[in-house]
Amino acid sequence: MIAIVDYGVGNVASVANACKQLGYETILTDKKEEFEQATHIILPGVGSFRAAMEEIERRNLHGLLLDLAARKPFIGICVGMQLLFEKGFEHGETEGLGLIPGMVAKIKTSYLLPHIGWNALEVTDRFPTYTKHDGKHVYFVHSYQAYTSEEYIVASTEYGTNIPAIVQKDNICGIQFHPEKSEKIGQLLLQSVFESSQQAISKEESK
Amino acid sequence: MIAKRIIPCLDVKDGTVVKGTNFVSLRELGDPVAMAAAYSKSGADEIVFLDISATHEGRSTMMDIVRQTALHVFVPFTVGGGVRTIEDMKAMLQAGADKVAVNSAAVADPELITKGAEKFGSQCIVVAIDAKRFDDGWHVVTHGGRKDTGIDAIEWAKEAEARGAGEILLTSMDADGVKTGYDLPLTKVIVEQVRIPVIASGGCGSPEHITEVFQETNVSAALAASIFHDKTFSIEEVKQSCHQEGVRIREA
Numbered sequence: 001m002i003a004i005v006d007y008g009v010g011n012v013a014s015v016a017n018a019c020k021q022l023g024y025e026t027i028l029t030d031k032k033e034e035f036e037q038a039t040h041i042i043l044p045g046v047g048s049f050r051a052a053m054e055e056i057e058r059r060n061l062h063g064l065l066l067d068l069a070a071r072k073p074f075i076g077i078c079v080g081m082q083l084l085f086e087k088g089f090e091h092g093e094t095e096g097l098g099l100i101p102g103m104v105a106k107i108k109t110s111y112l113l114p115h116i117g118w119n120a121l122e123v124t125d126r127f128p129t130y131t132k133h134d135g136k137h138v139y140f141v142h143s144y145q146a147y148t149s150e151e152y153i154v155a156s157t158e159y160g161t162n163i164p165a166i167v168q169k170d171n172i173c174g175i176q177f178h179p180e181k182s183e184k185i186g187q188l189l190l191q192s193v194f195e196s197s198q199q200a201i202s203k204e205e206s207k
Numbered sequence: 208m209i210a211k212r213i214i215p216c217l218d219v220k221d222g223t224v225v226k227g228t229n230f231v232s233l234r235e236l237g238d239p240v241a242m243a244a245a246y247s248k249s250g251a252d253e254i255v256f257l258d259i260s261a262t263h264e265g266r267s268t269m270m271d272i273v274r275q276t277a278l279h280v281f282v283p284f285t286v287g288g289g290v291r292t293i294e295d296m297k298a299m300l301q302a303g304a305d306k307v308a309v310n311s312a313a314v315a316d317p318e319l320i321t322k323g324a325e326k327f328g329s330q331c332i333v334v335a336i337d338a339k340r341f342d343d344g345w346h347v348v349t350h351g352g353r354k355d356t357g358i359d360a361i362e363w364a365k366e367a368e369a370r371g372a373g374e375i376l377l378t379s380m381d382a383d384g385v386k387t388g389y390d391l392p393l394t395k396v397i398v399e400q401v402r403i404p405v406i407a408s409g410g411c412g413s414p415e416h417i418t419e420v421f422q423e424t425n426v427s428a429a430l431a432a433s434i435f436h437d438k439t440f441s442i443e444e445v446k447q448s449c450h451q452e453g454v455r456i457r458e459a
Contacts, residue, residue, distance in 0.1 A: 011277070011300065014277055014281075021281075047328050112402055112427070113402070114329060114330050114403070115209070116330065116374065116404050117209050117210060117212050117428070118210040118212065119209045120210075137210055141283070141330045142330070158208055159209060178283070181281060181305065182282075183282055186281065
């Protein structure tokens with residue numbers, strides 16, 4: 001079962017539905033006991049970095065999320081992906097969860113913003129599990145992006161600049177685009193992210 | 208590089224898909240959720256629902272359609288028509304719509320764009336502009352083209368952007384329904400004047416019209432209705448034609 005973090009960030013039905021298409025049960029929760037039962041944690045997110053982080057603080061979820069991220073496959077989607085980083089600069093500077101080194105700021109491009117639409121993934125060769133998704137189009141909607149070290153970038157997309165599309169640090173994964181809105185390929189990518197984050201945990205446990 | 212988007216539009220009246228010619232006569236077509244799912248499977252990059260129900264019952268039927276669509280369609284979808292207040296926006300977004308399109312309500316109260324963008328984010332707010340040519344340029348028209356607001360369409364597009372619109376859905380009321388191609392001069396001038404994505408609408412009668420609007424203007428997406436609904440052409444055919452002409456599209 002996959003636990004989707006409930007912190008009032010709008011509609012998560014499509015994310016739950018995409019998981020269901022892959023054969024996973026989901027639960028929308030903010031309760032520790034229910035997170036404990038889950039194999040994977042998904043942190044969704046819409047709106048601004050600041051508003052999302054404030055909601056996490058207001059609901060006292062910050063510590064719990066860090067604890068879960070230390071033990072379970074932990075996947076951030078869209079703004080949820082951005083919150084994985086140390087800080088964000090949307091509507092002023094805000095501390096993030098700090099699970100992956102880096103920060104989130106406005107996309108520096110001469111192209112139109114928001115970056116809306118289907119853009120192609122360029123998968124880096126450091127992450128062979130994702131190679132099969134190279135060149136595939138996925139759906140993006142955002143004006144802010146992660147700025148992080150190359151070593152964490154699984155895939156990026158070109159928009160007058162390079163935008164990290166999938167990031168991973170061990171069991172922590174972030175997806176900038178919307179897999180739940182990217183037709184079949186979105187579901188296959190979600191599956192890859194579930195597997196890859198799980199493998200990182202298994203590897204750690206077998207050490 | 209980002210792909211140009213092909214967007215089928217479904218006009219929905221009281222739970223059924225219809226499409227009018229110049230907004231006058233309406234022909235019934237079918238179940239909106241099934242049509243949206245079929246389009247998404249065959250490569251549509253997005254779906255737009257335009258609710259043209261005049262009644263309260265029709266509106267609540269639209270909410271059900273949105274909920275069902277969120278369960279069966281795995282591409283983004285926009286709901287327009289009948290979105291008049293922040294509460295309407297919230298209801299549609301909560302039901303599962305990815306974006307809402309505002310048209311005449313935003314003309315009447317431009318603050319709706321500002322407030323919607325602040326509350327839900329610019330990416331959710333599409334400003335739909337119906338434009339018609341007059342001697343002194345293009346005016347914003349409402350009520351299916353019957354009412355001239357006297358507002359300059361270019362100035363309105365710029366204001367929509369300044370107020371936080373994430374996209375502009377630009378319909379030429381001169382071209383709409385007549386299937387002789389998109390309104391290239393109008394599309395070109397609006398695209399040049401704003402820095403947000405513009406969706407061209409009105410006038411598509413063949414795949415060539417879609418390749419033409421992408422080649423002749425810097426529009427981000429092309430919306431069409433009848434060519435898909437009448438099964439005159441499929442989305443695959445349109446995408447194939449784009450591909451052959453060197454227009455970058457998503458291969459489904």
